[in-house]
Each structure stands twice: as C-alpha cells, then as structure tokens.
Amino acid sequence: MSTLLDRLPARWRAARVLQGGDARWDTAEAVERDGALLLAAPSDHGPSLLVLGDPVAAGRLLTSVVDGRAAHDGPLSRAGFVDRARWLSMVRGTVPTLATLAVLGLEPFSTWDWLAADRSPAPHPGEGAVTRLDPHRDAAAIRACLADANPGTSADPTAHGEAGWWGVPGPDGLRGVVGASLRGGGDVPVSWHLHGLGVRPEARGAGTGSALTTAVLRAGLREGAQFVSLGMYADNDRARRIYTRLGFRTEAELASYGPAGADRPAP
Structure with a gap:
C-alpha cells in the first residue's frame, strides 16, 4: 500500500x-x-x-x-x-x-x-513441533489440512506475495497450519499478515494454534517485519485471549459486507 x-x-x-x-x-x-x-x-x-x-x-x-x-x-x-x-x-x-x-x-x-503485534513473544512450549513448510512442494498437504481445519479461509499457499507457511506434522498429515503474506510494498515489506490458521478438530485444545502463531510472529519480526497483523471474527473470545497473551492489540474494529451467498471473505 x-x-x-x-x-x-x-x-x-x-x-x-x-x-x-x-x-x-x-x-x-x-x-x-x-x-x-x-x-x-x-x-x-x-x-x-x-x-x-x-x-x-x-x-x-x-x-x-x-x-x-x-x-x-x-x-x-x-x-x-x-x-x-x-x-x-x-x-x-x-x-x-x-x-x-x-x-x-x-x-x-x-x-x-484487525490486530497487530510488534514485539517478539515469550517462548511457547509447543514451538519445537512447528516446522517451516515449502508453499509449493507442500501445497497439497497444506490444502488438505485447511479443508478440514479452516474450510472458510481464502488463503492459498501458492498465492503471490506469500512470506511462508508453517505446520505441525502428525502421523496422518499436518495437524495444523498457518501462512503469512508480505504486506506494505516497497523493496522491504512493512509487515507480515497472518492468515489461514487452522488446526484439525482432533488436535485442538493442545496449544497447536498458539504455537503456530508464536512461531510466525517470531519469524516475521526476526526477518525484518515492523509488525505482524491478523484479522479475527469479533466474537471469537478464545482466540482473542490467545492473541492478547502473545502481544497482539486491536487497531481497527470492522464490519464486512459481501455479495449474496458469499461463504468466505474476498481474497
């Protein structure tokens, strides 16, 4: 922008x-x-x-x-x-x-x-299980996880401008994933925007989402982002508590309007 x-x-x-x-x-x-x-x-x-x-x-x-x-x-x-x-x-x-x-x-x-954080979070005990994925080589596995864990997302691992994707492997595929896109333009992007966070139903409640978010926030700030942002539904109180604990702060409260029958935000 x-x-x-x-x-x-x-x-x-x-x-x-x-x-x-x-x-x-x-x-x-x-x-x-x-x-x-x-x-x-x-x-x-x-x-x-x-x-x-x-x-x-x-x-x-x-x-x-x-x-x-x-x-x-x-x-x-x-x-x-x-x-x-x-x-x-x-x-x-x-x-x-x-x-x-x-x-x-x-x-x-x-x-x-719309929330943003600009400080590295405290270590999360589950971070060690988070691995950086190859958005192209691992695209099928990422999409399979999203189809089960976050079917309403418009995030795509092979889209232009992706900063990277991270996941937590499991015995039957990825247990959870998250991606980040480069934002702000210019030679050095101003920020990363977290998207596509999803944890398979059977893996929820074990801190996987928190570990993924922590890992991406830390990676973005380490790799030069001035801040890392994300969007969350206003009534998701559980996610808000997690993001607040990691240092995210609400900077814009918004309402969206789409065409009739829309089942996900416009990419």
Whole structure:
C-alpha cells in the first residue's frame, strides 16, 4: 500500500491498518472528509471498498459517495463501478443503509477486528513441533489440512506475495497450519499478515494454534517485519485471549459486507 500512502495526509499514513494493506489498494481512489477515509480499489468484479475513521462521518461519507456514483468523475466511477461492488469493509459503529447496500449489491457478512503485534513473544512450549513448510512442494498437504481445519479461509499457499507457511506434522498429515503474506510494498515489506490458521478438530485444545502463531510472529519480526497483523471474527473470545497473551492489540474494529451467498471473505 506504499503507493497509496504517498497520496494520503499524514494522519492516515501513520495508520498501521493501512501500512499493512495489500497491493490491491495501491491504485485505489481515496476520499477524505470530516475525519473519515474511503478507499475504492478497482477489480474485475467491481470495486473493493474500505471506510475508516469516525463512525458517524464514515457512514455519511459512504452514503455520499454511493449517492454520487453516476458522476463520471466520482470515486466509484473511477474505480470501475458498474452495477455492484466486490466487497465493503468499514469501521464498526455505523451501519450502511439498506438503500446503500442495495446499490452496492452487498449484504452483511461478518464483524471482525484487525490486530497487530510488534514485539517478539515469550517462548511457547509447543514451538519445537512447528516446522517451516515449502508453499509449493507442500501445497497439497497444506490444502488438505485447511479443508478440514479452516474450510472458510481464502488463503492459498501458492498465492503471490506469500512470506511462508508453517505446520505441525502428525502421523496422518499436518495437524495444523498457518501462512503469512508480505504486506506494505516497497523493496522491504512493512509487515507480515497472518492468515489461514487452522488446526484439525482432533488436535485442538493442545496449544497447536498458539504455537503456530508464536512461531510466525517470531519469524516475521526476526526477518525484518515492523509488525505482524491478523484479522479475527469479533466474537471469537478464545482466540482473542490467545492473541492478547502473545502481544497482539486491536487497531481497527470492522464490519464486512459481501455479495449474496458469499461463504468466505474476498481474497
């Protein structure tokens, strides 16, 4: 997101949720108004939208941009809007109107939090079982584990920009896996974003997820990431306790809206 940050006022350049954004936002249209920021990134399936800042101002800004969608010089038009958006994530505390969602072709999907950590965690007793995987050679094993452990993820070990994948081997395949993508652009990525964390049902409750997260957080900071981030569903209290113990802090509270029938977040 380095290209985008160069175009934003200083207050937004300091937001780690933007510093740790992926490359889709580099060409996004940006509108700032009354303490809120709206980004509209073009894609083949309509713009992806991100709205941050003061919740009340964010709601007004989204409504204004959607109401002005027909203007040829408006941000939605410049981002390629035709008849629907691809995805919308916005700060919680305001809810888009039904009319706005109808225009965008979206409906409520999830509430989630964006967390980040910038300090190496204390050693975890299960870290010794975590091994770094080869995203290509081990792709089939990673996908098999994800299909059982985290079927709703859109993470892919062979996707562009992966920092790496880690797993805990077991007698019948991987017991759990996690990946991380490079974020922030430039010659040296600003951060790593943890994704695809999954532990097979029979292996849960033994600290495997904590060990995987600890190992990736430590690896990211050791390899030069300024921070490591992740997203989690807002009602996952058990995961929140684990992440908090490892040093992650909530930096953005968001709600997402996707197309009807969506069963996973847009990649």
